[in-house]
Amino acid sequence: MKMNGARMMLECLKKEGVDTIFGYPGGTVINLYDELFNFKEIHHILPRHEQAGTHAADGYARVTGKVGVAIATSGPGATNTVTAIATAYMDSIPMVIITGQVPTPLIGNDAFQEVDIIGITRPCTKHSFLIRNVKDIALTMKKAFYIARSGRPGPVLVDFPKDVQMSLGEFHYPESIDIRGYKPNLSGHPRQVEKAIAMILDSRRPVMYVGGGAVLSDAAEPLTRLARMLSVPVTTTLMALGSFPETDNLSLGMLGMHGSYYANMAMSNSDLIIAIGARFDDRVTGKLATFAPHAKIIHIDVDPTSIKKNVRVDLPIVGDVKDVLLKMISQTEKNAEKLPEFISNLTPWQADIDGWKVKHPLDYKQSSTVIKPQFVIQKLRELSDADAIISTDVGQHQMWTAQFFKFTTPRTLLTSGGLGTMGFGLPAAMGAQAAFPDRQVITVCGDGGVQMNIQEMATLVQNRLPVKIVILNNNFLGMVRQWQELFFDKRYSSTCMELPIDYIKLADAYGAKGFLASKPDEVESVIRAGFKEEGPVIMEFKIAREEKVLPMVPAGASLNEMVLNA
């Protein structure tokens, strides 16, 4: 069938099962948008900034597991997506970002709104393509989606020149593709799996350290089953919260710089760490030289570059996390007769862990006069739907959410872990709401981050996306202020944002509702009122100004050298 390149692009998206895209028009995508005008199979949402649109595609991908799609025009439109692309790259989120480009004869000529976006995003994309000919559109898009979603997922950029969009061609979508240089190994080697189970059954103080890979691989069910079969305690990174229910007795919650005392002690005193879809990031390991000195390490990951990058590994298993866990379950079942003795040998270890849990639980000093942020998080958990989706921005509130919300299902926490991008929370929630219009979507933000993409209030109202925006307002750039308090003698350089903003008026300006709680006894009623609203809502909570996130592993310290009180 003969059609123009722009139409072909949309047909490709349809073939890949895309039903929702986020994009912002401009000169070099006006042809694409003209074809989109009547293209009923794809629902398009217009944000108010390309960064927000791309974060929204990211949030959409995180909650659904599908490839998120964003569109931006050339030049400034494309550069506005860079932060969001880097965010997705650091967290391995499957995305395809389509940027318009000046017509091919003008490329490299400093044309109007021209930018070498492929060059700019080379270090933060999994791969990128420049489509030079209308004949190449279908194959390029098939490759782009395949690369984005397979192996270790990641953002793929497709640069789409205007003249190619306007050219006519025959549309034929390839049935299959073969990329010579890209053959990810998804299947864990059975011999390695055998060795792993043998190592586990030989250990006395094992711990499972689970990262974002377990969520990306949709491996929560086999993970939970295996952990329970073996009775091994489980700690997760920020990115994996919810992959193992935090309400389970075996759960140690989050580990790392702001993880729980007991999770960090378990890692530091373990004799066997089973790393599952995690990459031993510096936020988790603390000082590498003294990290887990007595532990052997089994490392299961789909990306070979993550293995042995930071720590020495005793047993690497390259493969898709879900595949490897299912093989490990089989292998454990084959050794079922060894389990009772193994589990009873874990009693002293479990006792140690219980002791640490009692010694330093995650806690905060309650107050009847000032709202504590941790209290708001607990109340949100209590009053929100069981299948609510929570996005956070970046900072103290993000850590308090990770510590106190208690996640039990995967793909319910959307948070920028790798890049730590402020301004992520609100647009990511927007994307999640677009994916699940009937679920409750809540974004927890600080007063700093929420203002970075506050313009998206317009998108929420226009598209009837009833996101509940929780602002934990301490009039500070909280996390930086905490560091300035602990390490710079309270010299609060440029972290105080004293200006009081009337968020109720702000919400009203966009046609939404706003609520304010200034005292602890107002918290519950504000949350209830906000949740009851049918449309998007801002709920502002004026919280204690100088509250700290604890425990904390200071930069350069060992994982077990936590600051517990300060």
Place this chain on the structure above:
Amino acid sequence: MQHTISVIVENDFGVLSRVATLFSGRGFNIDSLSVAPTNEEGLSRMTIVTRGDDQILEQINKQLNKLIDILKVLDFTDGSAIERELALIKVSAEDEARAEVLRVVDIFRAKIIDVTPKSYTIEATGNPSKIDAILELLRPLGLKEVVRTGSVAIGRGAKGWNG
């Protein structure tokens, strides 16, 4: 420690950039870089001389393998390869020095490819240490310009990189 790595890549737009960005972004060293098409359609071969310890080398190999356009990474560090380099050397030579230059050229089985009353331009090929040696001997006479290609390497034996 120096390592020589050959990489077989799809001859697609931007591949060289991606490899260079990978090296610079992660702080890996490039001592020399050479790239040209191979006998196979659409494939080029890059030869990179880098330096680092075993852990760095393992990361370099794995990160290169991860790139979509890279088909194969050949690590020639264990000595099972033949390495060659070409150098074009312009050396000043007047009076007695002229005979000395010709002697060195003869010893190294190099060739004179340009001559003026004040200079010779020499073409030399050989493994990198041979090139280093000829340069050391010519240095006292006055090197005006030196252009090296960087190493290329090929495995010994009957098999190609693809079997």
